[in-house]
Amino acid sequence: MNKRILQLAIPSIISNITVPLLGLIDVAIVGHLGSAAYIGAVAVGGMLFNILYWSFGFLRMGTSGMTSQAYGKRHLDEAVRLLIRSLSTGFLIGLLFVLLQVPLQMLAFHLIDTSPQVEAFATIYFRICIWGAPAVLALYGFMGWFIGMQNSRFPMYISIAQNIVNILCSLFLVFVLHLDIEGVALGTLIAQYSGLLMAVLLWMRYYSRLGLKGHLKASLQLVEMRRFFSVNSDIFLRTLCLVAVTVFFTSSGAKQGDVVLAVNALLMQLFTLFSYIMDGFAYAGEALTGRYIGAKDKYSLHRLIRLLFFWGGLLSLTFTILYATGGSAFLGLLTNDADVITASGTYFYWVLAIPLASFSAFLWDGIFIGATATRYMLLSMVIASASFFAVYYSFHQQWENHALWAAFLIYLSLRGLLQTCWSRRALKIRS
Numbered sequence: 001m002n003k004r005i006l007q008l009a010i011p012s013i014i015s016n017i018t019v020p021l022l023g024l025i026d027v028a029i030v031g032h033l034g035s036a037a038y039i040g041a042v043a044v045g046g047m048l049f050n051i052l053y054w055s056f057g058f059l060r061m062g063t064s065g066m067t068s069q070a071y072g073k074r075h076l077d078e079a080v081r082l083l084i085r086s087l088s089t090g091f092l093i094g095l096l097f098v099l100l101q102v103p104l105q106m107l108a109f110h111l112i113d114t115s116p117q118v119e120a121f122a123t124i125y126f127r128i129c130i131w132g133a134p135a136v137l138a139l140y141g142f143m144g145w146f147i148g149m150q151n152s153r154f155p156m157y158i159s160i161a162q163n164i165v166n167i168l169c170s171l172f173l174v175f176v177l178h179l180d181i182e183g184v185a186l187g188t189l190i191a192q193y194s195g196l197l198m199a200v201l202l203w204m205r206y207y208s209r210l211g212l213k214g215h216l217k218a219s220l221q222l223v224e225m226r227r228f229f230s231v232n233s234d235i236f237l238r239t240l241c242l243v244a245v246t247v248f249f250t251s252s253g254a255k256q257g258d259v260v261l262a263v264n265a266l267l268m269q270l271f272t273l274f275s276y277i278m279d280g281f282a283y284a285g286e287a288l289t290g291r292y293i294g295a296k297d298k299y300s301l302h303r304l305i306r307l308l309f310f311w312g313g314l315l316s317l318t319f320t321i322l323y324a325t326g327g328s329a330f331l332g333l334l335t336n337d338a339d340v341i342t343a344s345g346t347y348f349y350w351v352l353a354i355p356l357a358s359f360s361a362f363l364w365d366g367i368f369i370g371a372t373a374t375r376y377m378l379l380s381m382v383i384a385s386a387s388f389f390a391v392y393y394s395f396h397q398q399w400e401n402h403a404l405w406a407a408f409l410i411y412l413s414l415r416g417l418l419q420t421c422w423s424r425r426a427l428k429i430r431s
Contacts (some may be wrong), residue, residue, distance in 0.1 A: 001300070001303055001304060001307055002307060004284075004288060005281070005284045005288065005304070005307060005308065005311065006284075007152075008147070008150065008152045008283060008284035008287050008288065009152075009280040009281045009283065009284040009311075010280065011152040011153045011155070011156035011280075012147070012152045012155070012156070012279065012280035012283040012284065013276060013277055013279075013280030014156050014159075014160075015152070015155045015156045015158075015159040016276040016279050016280060017276050018156075018159040018160060018162075018163050019159065025163065025166055025167055025170065026042045026046065026166075026170065026184045026187075026188060029170050029171065029174055029184055029187075030042050030174075030180075030181065030184055038121060038180070038181055041118050041119075041120075041121030041122040041124075041125055041181060042122075042125060042181075042184060044118060044119075044122045045122045045125035045126050045129065045185075048108050048122075048126060049126075049129060051243060051247070052097070052104075052133075053133075053136055053137070053140075054239065054243060055236065055239055055240060055243060056090070056093060056137055056140065056236070056239075057140065057235070057239055058231075058232040058233075058235035058236045058239065059086055059089065059090045059093075059137055059140035059141050059144065059232070060140040060141070060143050060144035060147075061144060061235050061286070061369050062086075062144070062228070062231045062232040062235050062369075062372075062374070063082060063083070063086040063140075063141050063144030063145050063148060064144035064145070064147045064148045064283070064286045064287065064290070064369060064370070065148070065231065065286055065289075065290050065369040065370050065371070065372045065374075066082050066148070066227075066228070066231065066290070066372060067079050067082050067083070067144065067145050067147075067148025067149060067290070068147070068148040068149075068150070068286060068287045068288070068289070068290025068291050068294065068370050069290040069291070069293055069294035069370075069372065070082060070148075070294060071148060071149055071150065071290070071291055071294060072290060072291035072292060072293060072294020072295040072297075073294040073295065075294075076210055077210075077211075079145070079148070079149065079210070080210050080211060082145065082148075082228070083141065083142075083145045083203075085225065085228050086140075086141030086144065086145065086228075087138050087141045087142070089141070089228075089232075090134070090137035090138040090139075090140055090141045091134045091137065091138045093133075093137050094133035094134030094135070094136065094137040094138065095133075095134055097130060097133040097134075098130055098131060098133055098134065101126075101127065101130045104130075105123060105126055105127070105130075108126070109122070109123070121181050124181050124182060124185065125181055125184070125185045128182065128185035128186060128189055129185050129188055129189055131189060132188065132189045132192035132193065135192040135193045135195070135196040136192050138196055139158070139192070139195050139196045139199055142158075142196070142199035142200075142203070143155045143158070143199075146199075146202075147283055147286060147287050148286070148287060148290060149207075150287050150288075150291065152283060152284075152287070154199070154202050157198070157202070158195050158198050158199055158202075159195075161194065161195065161198055162191045162192070162194060162195040163191070165187075165190060165191040165194045165195075166187050166188060166190075166191035167187075169186070169187035169190045169191065170183060170184050170186075170187030170188070171187075172187075173186055173187055174187075231372050231374050232374075234374035234375050234377065234378040235369075235374050235377070235378075237378055237382075238374070238377050238378045238381040238382075241381045241382060241385040242381065242385075244385065245385055245388050245408075245411060248389070249264070249268075249404060249408060250264070250265075252392070252396075252404050253265070253401065253404065256400065256401055259339055259340055259343050260343070260401050262340045263340055263343045263344045263346075263347060263401075264347075264401070264404070266340065266344060267344060267347060267348070267350075267351050270323055270327060270330070270351050270354070271351065271354050271358075274316075274319050274354065274355050274358070275358075275362065277315060277319075278312065278315065278358070278359055278362035278363070279362060281308060281311055281312060281315075281362070281363060281366070282362045282363055282365055282366030282369075283366060284308070284366070285304070285308050285363055285366030285367045285369075285370055286366045286367075286369045286370040287370065288300075288304050288370065289301065289304065289305075289366070289367045289369075289370025289371050290369075290370035290371070290372070291370075292304060293370065293371055293427070301427065305367060305423075308363050308366075308367070309360070309363060312359040312360065312362070312363045313359065315355070315359065316355035316356045316358075316359040317355075317356070319355040320352055320355050320356060323351060323352055323355075324352055327348060327351065327352075328341075328344075328345070328348070347401060347402065347405055350402075350405035350406070350408075350409060353409055354409065354412065357409050357412050357413045357416075358412040358413070358416070359416075360416030360417075360419070360420060361412055361413075361415035361416035361419065363416075364415075364416060364419035364420065364423065365377060365415075365419075367423070367427075368419060368423075368426060371426060371427055373426035373427065376419065376422045376425075376426045377419070379418070379422075380414075380415050380418035380419050380422070381415060383414065383418060384410075384411045384412075384414040384415040384418065385411065387407075387410055387411060387414055388407045388408065388410065388411035389407070391403065391406060391407035391410050392404055392407040395407075
C-alpha cells in the first residue's frame with residue numbers, strides 16, 4: 001500500500017512544484033526588459049488568471065474522484081464518458097471566457113488599482129492569454145482523469161513539457177523577435193495548447209482502445225450529467241470560499257502597510273511549499289479512495305486512510321522542525337530587506353504551527369474527493385471560512401496582523417477537525 005501511495009504522490013508533488021514556474025518564468029523574462037511596469041503587468045495578469053482558473057479546479061478534482069470510482073468498479077466505459085463530460089464542460093467554459101473577455105477585463109481592472117502603464121501592458125497580456133482558457137480548462141479534465149485512472153505520471157510529464165515549451169518560446173519571441181510583453185504572453189499561450197496536445201497524444205497512445213465515439217451520446221444522459229454537476233458544484237462553491245479567504249488574507253495584510261504585506265507574502269511561501277507536498281498525498285488519496293470505494297474494498301480503504309495520516313503526520317513534524325531550524329535562513333534567500341526580515345520574526349511562530357494544524361485538511365480533502373463526498377467538504381469549508389472572518393473581525397483591532405494569522409490557523413484546523421468528525425458517515429454512505 002505504501003508503494004501505491006508513493007507511486008501516485010511523488011509525481012503529483014513534482015507536478016505541483018512545476019505549476020508556479022509558468023508564472024515565475026514570465027516574470028523572470030520581463031524582468032530583463034528594462035521596465036518595472038512589465039513585471040507589474042505579468043504579476044497582475046498572472047493573479048487574474050490564477051483566480052479565474054482556480055475557481056474551476058472542480059474540473060480536475062470532480063473528474064478524479066468519479067473516474068477513480070469507475071476504475072475501481074472496472075466500469076471503464078463510464079470512465080471514458082466522464083472524460084468526455086469533463087473535456088466538453090471545460091472547453092465550453094473556456095470558450096465563454098474568450099467571448100466575454102472584454103467585460104471580464106473591464107471588471108478586473110475596475111477592482112484592481114494599477115498605474116496606467118501597468119494596466120496597458122496587463123491588458124495586452126490578458127487579451128492574448130485569455131485565448132488559452134479552453135486549453136487550460138480542458139487540460140484540467142485530462143489531469144483529473146489520468147489521476148483517477150491511477151496514473152499521476154502523465155500529469156507530471158505534461159507539466160514539465162509545458163514549462164520547457166514556455167521557456168523556449170518566450171525566450172525566442174522576446175529576445176529574438178523582440179515582441180516584449182506580447183512575446184511572453186504568446187509563449188504562455190503556446191505552452192498551454194502544447195500541454196493539451198500532449199494530453200491528447202498520450203490518451204491516444206495508451207487509452208484509445210477504450211473507445212470514444214461510441215460513448216458520446218451516453219455521456220450526455222441526464223441522470224449522469226446531473227450527478228456530474230452536483231459533485232462539481234459543491235467543489236466550485238468550496239473553491240470560492242477558499243479564494244475568498246486567500247484574497248482577503250492578502251488584502252488585509254496590504255492595509256497594514258508595505259512591510260506587513262511583504263512579511264505575510266514571504267511567510268505564506270512556507271505554507272505554500274508545505275501544501276505542494278501534502279497535495280501530492282491528497283491526490284494519491286483521491287485516486288486510491290475512489291478505487292477502493294468503487295471496488296467496495298473496505299479493508300483497503302481503512303488501511304489507506306491510516307497510512308495517509310501516518311505520512312501526513314510524519315511530514316508535518318519534519319516540516320515543523322525544518323522551519324524551526326532553517327526557516328529564517330530560507331526567508332533570507334527570498335529578501336535582503338532588513339525591515340521585512342526583522343518584522344517576520346514577530347509572526348514566525350504562527351508558521352511553525354501550520355504543518356500540524358493543516359495536514360489533516362489536505363488529506364481529508366483528497367479522501368472526500370475520491371469518495372465524491374463533496375457536500376461534507378463544502379460544509380466544512382463554509383463553517384471554517386465563516387470562523388476565519390469571525391475570529392479576524394473579533395480581534396483585529398487588538399491583535400492587528402496576529403489576528404489574521406490566528407484566524408487562518410483556526411480556519412485550517414477546523415476544516416480538518418470537521419471532516420474527521422464527518423468522515424465515518426461520509427465514507428460509510430459510499431463504501
